[in-house]
Amino acid sequence: MDNFNIRKQYQFFVMKHYFILIFCLISSTVCYDFCQIEKEKCKSPHIGCNETAITFEVNPNCSNIEMINLNNNIKNYILKTHNELRDKLAAGNVENYPPASRMLEMYWDEELEATACEHAQYCVFRHDKCRASPSYDYPGQNLRKSHYINYPQTNIKKELYNGITDWFNEYADVAPDIIENYENRPNHKAYGHFTVMAKDNNDRIGCCYITYENYDEFSDTTEYSHFFTCNYRETNLINRSVYKIGNATTSCNDFGFEYTPSLNYTHLCTNKLIEDELVLEDEPEIENDQITDLETDYCELGKIKCGRNKHIGCKNESGFEINSACMNIEVHNMSEYRELLLKEHNKYRNLIASGEYRDFPSATKMIQMEWDVQLEQVACEHVKYCQVQPAQCLATMLYDMPGHSYYNMFSSSKRNNHVVLKKAIQNWFNQSSAASSNIVDDYEEIGPDYYGSFGLMINEAQQHTGCCFITYEENHNDYIWKNHFLTCVYENLNFLHSQLYTKGETASECDDYGDDYTTSDVYPNLCVNMKNKNDSLELFNSESEQSDINGNLSYYCQIENEKCDGRRHIKCEIDPGLEMNPACTDIKVVNFTEKMRELVLNIHNDFRNQIAGGEIEEYPTATKMLQTEWDTELAELACEHLKYCSNKQDECHATALYDNPGQSIFTMYSNMENDDYEMVLFKGLNYWFLQHKNVNSDIINSFEVRSPAIYHSFLLMVKEINNKIGCCYIKSKLQMNANSWFSHMFTCNYREDNSIGNEIYSIGEPASECDQWGSEYNKSKIWDNLCDVGASEN
Structure with missing residues (x-):
């Protein structure tokens, strides 16, 4: 079922003489009459009923709203992230916080999911006044949204992880005595997300997730946004404890004789009689689904940036098939080789910029290369097919038209990876023997000899690269060859008749790129960005309980997404911890x-x-x-x-x-x-x-x-x-x-x-x-x- 049809099932149902909002959960036959619940349990309008009053109007700034179908895999991920944090807290392993004696393991709840979807569909970043359901009178609620400029981020799990851990990390912003007696503390940093996650009786959760867009005509940018709502069994209650203090699982029986320590989370309690009924079975992953685990959705990216060309990372539509002659293909982890590849590139760029190589003139503002993890990722998408031919499109979220070089080496015996990679870069640079220095001012590709890889290496603005290589075996005349195949992707493609670099005194015009650029200490003929400028993350707090991370795609925010495991990078966020x-x-x-x-x-x-x-x-x-x-x-x-x-x-x-x-x-x-x-x-x-x-x-x-x-x-x-x-x-x-x-x-x-x-x-x-x-x-x-x-x- 596509996302449009999923969303349609959450619209209002109009009766002839009166309005009743009926919610029928997509994965269930259960329906909820929220208007009747409003009469029985609410002092304010229910989020799911428009009979007496409407809680929200759909936010006019949100276009192309899509409600994401959270399959069991995603629901289990939400549960796992919550339960691991609750288990850590209950064990007494959160700084300054005492252990919890009866904290319950969380399970998914369809009623809470239903009311969360009623809230999320409006795309309004405010708490609703009543979200009661048949089983829960006063559910708690956490909200989260994030934005990406000109890129439709599709990594749902990463968004969920960042949101949930940000909620929990509010523990550092409030004194631990809040646990024994919850209260509102005016003019205080937000902490309500943490306390509702930490309530020991909150064994049920249900969430709903939407994506939407907002086009800014003035800046000609599109803001791609994520928004999710999670509802919990019970909200924060004034003058009540958040959890009972004591050694973990020593008071499980407070909830009944059937409650015992959990087998999955040893510091949490669970109802052993119904535990099996509450477990959600994982589902097979859906190919090309909108929920992508730890990967960029290259198919969607290709629609935006590749025109009629096929993106190398779009499964089944890359224009490539795996070379059947390649056996035992191994895509290597690049963490061991990034430094070497950068050194080799910058060594040759420094040589060209010096003006001491053949008749190539010196360069006024050739940049020292840095590694880019997204360019590395598309390079890996290319080499995994073991096809020694160019890709049609290797666009990333930041770079629309990257260039790329590839190198294939056959060997009768296993070779050292570091040596092979150095030889590959040297091979590309040696293409200079076929090139005239005239290409510096007017790049062209003429004659029988190829020098395109050399041209990519000496483009002055080529600040970012990312590479990937495979080793594989191939049978030639009943003899097994041990081969290497390397691809490096660069942020810029060289266009015909373009200038590769500016001639003049070495590194004399670094500040043309900005005040943060100066001469490199390591490569004295190159320019380096000494202080990478990044868009700051905006922390939004519309109420004491609310926070909103305004994501950005600057260099260090990419690093944060890739490597920080939910922690805040010192150069990405306004609040770096x-x-x-x-x-x-x-x-x-x-x-x-x-x-x-x-x-x-x-x-x-x-x-x-x-x-x-x-x-x-x-x-x-x-x-x-x-x-x-x-x-x-x-x-x-x-x-x-x-x-x-x-x-x-x-x-x-x-x-x-x-x-x-x-x-x-x-x-x-x-x-x-x-x-x-x-x-x-x-x-x-x-x-x-x-x-x-x-x-x-x-x-x-x-x-x-x-x-x-x-x-x-x-x-x-x-x-x-x-x-x-x-x-x-x-x-x-x-x-x-x-x-x-x-x-x-x-x-x-x-x-x-x-x-x-x-x-x-x-x-x-x-x-x-x-x-x-x-x-x-x-x-x-x-x-x-x-x-x-x-x-x-x-």
Whole structure:
């Protein structure tokens, strides 16, 4: 059943002499007479009855409203997300909140779903006054909406997850004493979403979901929006407890003898007699359905951006079929290879921009390339077919006409992936031998030799790329070949007779792109965006219970969607989970000089070298600890953290290359002003390293949290994979106990955080297994016990 017909079944039914609103649930034969319920239970108009008064008019700003059919898979996802959070709360694992002795496991309820749909169909972001049903007199209600500009986001599960976790995370905005006695607290941050989710007797939930559009003629943009309503058994009740405090599941019998600890969520209670009747069986996923799990709906995107061409990601309509000659196709996870591919691209771009390659002129504003996860995704859509031919359309939400290059290599034996990828980029660059430098001003493709991939590599505005590769086997004359196939997608296509880059003094016109662009520290002939500009998320609170996230598709918001697992990225939202420290005044960001960077790197590498060499008592040697280098993006995110002057870590500071970076913070107070920043850095880094005395060395084999010892920063310093670090430094004035202090604070972000159960480094002979990072890694020439990238292999 299509979405239009689903929505039609929620319209008003008009009788000849009087109006009665009858709701018949799509998946059931049950009908509800909400007008009769209004007479029996409501003091205000019922959302489902228009006999006496209409609660809402349909919002005129909402067009193309579609009610999404929530199948059992989606309903179970909503239940799972709620129950996991309730289980965590009941266990006493939410900071500052006591455990709950009788919190119930949630199940789906058709009555609550019905009233939620009655509300959602109006597309009005306000609570209704009465939503009673036959079984529930005073249901609770949570609302959520989000917006995307010029892109019809279709990942329903991700929208649900973000909304539900945002509701729950309000626990941090209210004192835990709200649990024992719920009350309205005027001029207070919203917390009602959390408390209705946390009510111990709320064992029933029903939700409804719509999408709609809003076109802004002035800006010529279309806002694609998501809106969902969830209704619960009972609302927040004044002067009542939210849940009963006590050890988890110790008071299940308060609800009856049949209530026992749940088998699925061990800190929740459930009715064992009817539990099986309440479980929803998952359904087979519907292909090309509007509900897409963790994927972009490329078919819809293709309709908007591809014209008559077929989008490579639109299943069954990509213009491709999987090559039957390819066997054992494996699409590789790109997290291990992104850094290498970016380095290779930027190395060659830097060479061209320098003006020192053949007769190619220098470039005034060639941009340093960054990784784009959406371009990576469409690259993966291309390579999975194992067809060595161009795709018709590879559009993403941000880029309408990307260009792409592909490379296929046959080998009689298995080859190192890193070496193959480097050869691929080199192969594309070597197409320059067939190209005249005249293409810089007037790009054209003439003659028998191809140089299109080279042209894509040197387009000055080519700031973003994403690549993907497969390995596969192919039978030639009864011999099995081990092959690689790589595709890289670039944000811009090269058009005939266009200019590839602007000739002139190297990196002299970076500010043409904006005030945030300057010369790259890593590639001195390229320009880099030192402060990515992103559309801020707007938090909307129309009532004390309501919140609305206005989604955007800027660089770091893409990162948040892809990598932050519901946490807020420090550069995506207005409310990134940190609040400005009110005691801090006169905050100044200290210029992190080259000398300061060298100090940070030398201290880190010296400590890492000592650990890897077994020079620190009780700590074993390390076989493949990497030499640490500076990373400008990690440093930039460290500055984002410090602008709040907070000793609290931010929730997420992922980058395109690094999914889960670690973070350490150091603060020093003084009653005298001091500008010896290097001394402060030295003290802070030594303080972190000396934490090795706080923990037994067996933690190297398997990281775990051992309270109350402080050792997290030390382990980040010596984690073998942490070859990237970026730091930022501020100084400020601080008012404490009627005294003024001078505060120095610096934050360092590392490539990877400590994870429970993972080893910190591999134990064995120092620098004996460097090649496990790739064939290009050898023993460092500077630090004998560390590994570093050696001479490049052509």
